[in-house]
Structure formats: structure tokens, C-alpha cells
Amino acid sequence: MSDDWDFSACQAGVCYGLESELRTHEGRHAVAGLQRFATGAVACLQGGGGLVSNLRVWENLILPAWYHESAAMADLEVRIAAVLDVLAVAEEERASLMASLPASLSRSQCRVLALVRALVQAPAWLVVEVEWLEWLQGAANIHCKEAFGLLRQDRPMLLLGAGAMLHAEPLPTIVDTKESDALAER
Amino acid sequence: MLSQLFKLLPLLGQLRRPPVRRVVLKQLYFTGNQAAWIMLLIGVALGGIVLLMLHGQYGQSREASMRLLATLSFRDISPLLAALVLIARSSSAVASELAAMRVHGELDSLAAVGIPVSSYIVLPRIIGIGLSSALLSIYLASASLVGAALVSSGWEIGYQVRRIDQVLQFGLVLQCLGKSLLFGLAAAALACWTGLRVAPYVTEIPKASSSAVVRSLLAVFFIDLVWVLLS
Numbered sequence: 397m398s399d400d401w402d403f404s405a406c407q408a409g410v411c412y413g414l415e416s417e418l419r420t421h422e423g424r425h426a427v428a429g430l431q432r433f434a435t436g437a438v439a440c441l442q443g444g445g446g447l448v449s450n451l452r453v454w455e456n457l458i459l460p461a462w463y464h465e466s467a468a469m470a471d472l473e474v475r476i477a478a479v480l481d482v483l484a485v486a487e488e489e490r491a492s493l494m495a496s497l498p499a500s501l502s503r504s505q506c507r508v509l510a511l512v513r514a515l516v517q518a519p520a521w522l523v524v525e526v527e528w529l530e531w532l533q534g535a536a537n538i539h540c541k542e543a544f545g546l547l548r549q550d551r552p553m554l555l556l557g558a559g560a561m562l563h564a565e566p567l568p569t570i571v572d573t574k575e576s577d578a579l580a581e582r
Numbered sequence: 583m584l585s586q587l588f589k590l591l592p593l594l595g596q597l598r599r600p601p602v603r604r605v606v607l608k609q610l611y612f613t614g615n616q617a618a619w620i621m622l623l624i625g626v627a628l629g630g631i632v633l634l635m636l637h638g639q640y641g642q643s644r645e646a647s648m649r650l651l652a653t654l655s656f657r658d659i660s661p662l663l664a665a666l667v668l669i670a671r672s673s674s675a676v677a678s679e680l681a682a683m684r685v686h687g688e689l690d691s692l693a694a695v696g697i698p699v700s701s702y703i704v705l706p707r708i709i710g711i712g713l714s715s716a717l718l719s720i721y722l723a724s725a726s727l728v729g730a731a732l733v734s735s736g737w738e739i740g741y742q743v744r745r746i747d748q749v750l751q752f753g754l755v756l757q758c759l760g761k762s763l764l765f766g767l768a769a770a771a772l773a774c775w776t777g778l779r780v781a782p783y784v785t786e787i788p789k790a791s792s793s794a795v796v797r798s799l800l801a802v803f804f805i806d807l808v809w810v811l812l813s
Contacts, residue, residue: 419690427694436696446691450679460695463601463702523694 401426403433403521405568406552413555413564418442418525423556426567427523430554434521436464439514443527443557445506447498453509454494460517472516479515483508484539507531511540515547522548526557596701597709605702609710613672614717620667621718625725626732628659633730644734648742648749651730656754657761660723661715662806665765668715669798673773676707677794680777681787689778699778708770715766716759723758761809768805769798 406412416422418440430438439460440446447456458472480490485508498506507528514522532544555564596602629651636647680703683689689699727750731742776794780786 418694419687424690424693431693431696438694438696440691440694442691442694444687446688446694448683448688448692449686450683459601460697463599463697466598466600517695 400569401429402568402570403430403552408551409549411548411553411555411564412567413560414567415558415560417557418523426554426556430521430523434519436460437517437520438523439517439519439521440523441507441510441514441525441528443507443525443531444503445498445501445510447506447509447513449498451498452494453496453498453501456498457494457509457513457516460513464517475516476512479512479543482515482539482543483512484537504531504535507536508540511544511547515543520551522551522553524553524555526555526559526563529555529563593701593705596705599701602702602706605706606710609707610714612675613668613711614714617667617671617714617718618721621664621721622725624663624667625660625722626729628663628722629655629726629729629731630733632659632726633733637734645745645749648727648730648734648745652727652749653754655726656723656750656758660726661719661758661762661765662802664715664719664722664762665769665802666799668711668718668766669769669795669802672711672714673769673794673798674791676711676770676773677777678787678791680774681780681790684778684780685782685784685787687782704774704778707774708767711770711773712763712766715769716763719758719762720755757813761806764805764809765802768801772797772801 414422414426416426418424418427427438427440447453448459451459454476457476458469461467461472461475462469476494485493493501493505498509501509510528532541536544553564554567597606632651632654633644633647636642636650637644642650680689683703689703692699692702727746728739731739735742773794776797777790780790
């Protein structure tokens with residue numbers, strides 16, 4: 397369980413995996429453990445985007461950074477604009493996109509916005525669902541692929557979902573020192 | 583339920599976070615501001631009805647009727663009536679909103695980015711609805727005095743307004759605020775509790791909505807009974 401995982405032994409640029417989805421008991425425990433280890437510095441890329449349906453898109457995009465950093469709104473707007481530039485989102489679409497509710501967007505748009513939110517957050521850890529990664533490797537545009545490549549190279553990534561271990565290595569676990577000493581003596 | 587409210591006390595520090603304060607303001611807008619005109623209309627009608635009954639059917643003088651109305655409205659009727667309107671509008675809305683968030687996995691999504699449900703979802707709604715309840719109750723009670731003054735004096739309402747200090751004491755206003763705040767806090771806590779406890783099926787959303795209304799009604803009437811017994 398999450399208490400046995402040693403997140404401090406994880407390295408930037410490495411993908412760790414769990415064969416559990418985010419909404420399962422083990423998936424939730426893993427992310428909760430990660431949140432305890434790196435409070436407020438974990439971004440999440442979910443298959444469906446993970447946006448909150450009663451918040452406008454711009455509120456969704458700034459929410460994690462605003463909540464954890466209490467950053468100024470002007471600063472957050474600059475960060476969002478910079479990320480939208482990186483992802484080549486057309487200028488004329490931005491105003492309507494920012495003002496819309498997630499329910500009016502396609503699944504693909506929600507996934508792009510989840511990436512925008514993660515880039516705005518500039519996290520220490522990435523949690524990615526297999527479904528989101530499959531979309532990125534398939535239908536996502538080149539700008540998303542490049543932005544994600546840059547995002548994941550500087551931080552460890554936890555891949556969640558069925559088939560995660562095909563792309564990832566297991567999370568390191570905390571080794572019980574007494575047990576390991578006993579094993580060494582034998 | 584009281585233990586749930588006490589658990590939220592340490593969370594008050596979360597109000598330092600701008601997104602939490604924003605949710606409080608949104609809740610105040612939806613619950614306190616959007617219902618204000620309903621309360622004002624109900625209040626004017628209520629004041630007129632009660633004054634006509636006291637004066638016409640029970641033979642009270644207009645001054646005595648105004649004094650009785652102020653006592654009844656601020657101490658008993660307005661907090662209860664405001665709570666009923668608030669439960670009909672907001673308890674059901676909050677419970678179904680939270681149930682829908684739970685069914686669609688949005689609470690898990692928030693938790694995944696380190697935003698606790700207790701501080702971002704529950705606390706601001708309870709504070710927002712509690713404060714709104716107090717405000718709506720005061721609107722309703724004040725509007726009832728205006729309605730009664732209109733019925734009593736017609737266009738010479740200024741005469742009644744100048745005599746407001748003789749019919750309304752500060753203690754009554756405090757009672758009105760305290761009682762309605764308590765009603766609002768209880769209704770909001772129950773709505774959140776009901777919405778967050780549903781099983782993750784779409785069919786549970788309307789059930790959560792109606793359960794929240796029923797539980798909030800029961801809670802408000804029993805709190806009112808206890809308040810009356812203790813006072």
C-alpha cells in the first residue's frame with residue numbers, strides 16, 4: 397500500500413507504474429501517499445481530463461496552482477497564455493474556450509486542457525492514466541506530444557491503469573531495515 | 583451532525599486560500615443574493631397578512647399589531663420561513679451537485695491534485711449557506727415590517743418607519759441572526775453530508791436531493807423546538 401512506497405527514491409524522467417486506476421482503492425491510496433510526500437506539487441493527467449464540471453475552463457486551469465501557491469491572478473493568466481502558445485491554441489478560439497464549461501467540450505479537448513493545467517501547475521510529480529497516455533501516443537497533436545515530453549523529462553511520473561507496467565517500472569518500496577539486515581546475515 | 587460542524591472548525595484556516603474564498607462568495611451570491619427578491623416579496627406579503635389578522639380578526643391596535651409582528655417575525659417566523667425557502671432552493675441543489683461530482687469522479691480528480699473536498703467543497707458551502715440564511719432571514723423580517731407598515735399606514739409609511747425603534751429591539755435582531763445562522767449551518771452540513779455519501783450511480787443523484795431536503799427540514803424544526811424550549 398501507499399505507506400510502503402518510497403517516493404523519495406524515485407528519479408526524474410523515470411516512469412513508475414501501478415496496474416490500478418485512479419478511482420480504485422489502490423490508485424487513490426497511491427495518489428494520496430504521493431500528495432502527502434509532495435503536497436500540492438502533483439499534477440494529474442486523467443483519461444477524461446479530470447476537469448470539474450461546475451467550473452469554467454479558465455477556473456479549472458488555474459485551480460491547482462491558485463489553490464496551492466495562492467499565486468496572483470495576473471501571473472496565472474500569463475502562465476496560461478504562455479502554455480496556450482506552446483500548444484498552438486488559436487488566438488481566436490481562446491476566449492470562447494476559456495469561458496466554456498467542460499461538459500460542452502470533446503474528450504480530446506478535455507485531455508489537452510488537462511495538459512494545460514499540468515503545465516500551468518509546474519509540478520514536482522506527474523500522475524498519468526494509461527488512457528491519457530494512449531491518446532497522447534495516438535491522436536494527440538505534435539504540440540501536445542512535445543509539451544508532454546518536456547514536462548515529463550524533469551520529474552518522475554506515476555502511470556496508473558491496466559497495462560501501466562508495460563511502459564513503467566514498479567514503484568520502489570520502503571525496505572524494512574531489520575528484515576534486510578536479517579536477510580543479509582543469512 | 584454537530585460533530586461534523588465541529589470537525590470543520592480547524593479548517594477555517596483554509597479561508598486564507600483565494601479559491602476557497604471564491605467558492606464562499608459564489609455560494610453567497612447563489613443562495614443569499616439570488617433569493618433576496620423572493621424573501622422581500624414573501625416578507626412584504628407576510629407582514630401585510632399578519633397585521634391584517636392581528637388588527638382585523640383579533641382586534642389589536644395598529645401599534646400593538648406592529649409590536650407583535652416585530653416580535654413574531656424576527657424571533658420565530660422569519661428564521662423558519664427563510665430556512666424553508668433556503669432548503670427548497672439550496673439544500674437540494676448542493677446535495678445533487680455534490681452527488682453528481684461524486685458519481686462522475688470529480689471529487690477524486692480534485693483529491694488527485696491535492697485539493698481536499700473538506701476545505702474546497704464542504705467548508706465554503708457551509709459558511710456561504712449559513713451566512714446567506716442569516717441575511718435572508720433579516721431581509722424577510724425587515725420586509726415583513728415594511729409590508730405591515732404599508733398595510734397599516736398606506737402612503738404615510740414614513741410615520742411607522744420613524745417609530746421603528748419602538749417596535750423592534752436589538753435583542754430580537756440578534757435572535758433572528760443567531761437562529762437563522764444555526765438553521766443555515768445545519769441545512770448546509772446535512773446537504774453536503776447527504777451529497778457526499780451517495781453510492782456512485784446516476785440514479786442516486788435525485789435521491790440525494792430529496793433526502794437532503796427531508797433531513798434538513800427535520801433538523802431545522804427540531805433545532806427550532808430545542809431553541810424555544812431553552813429560551
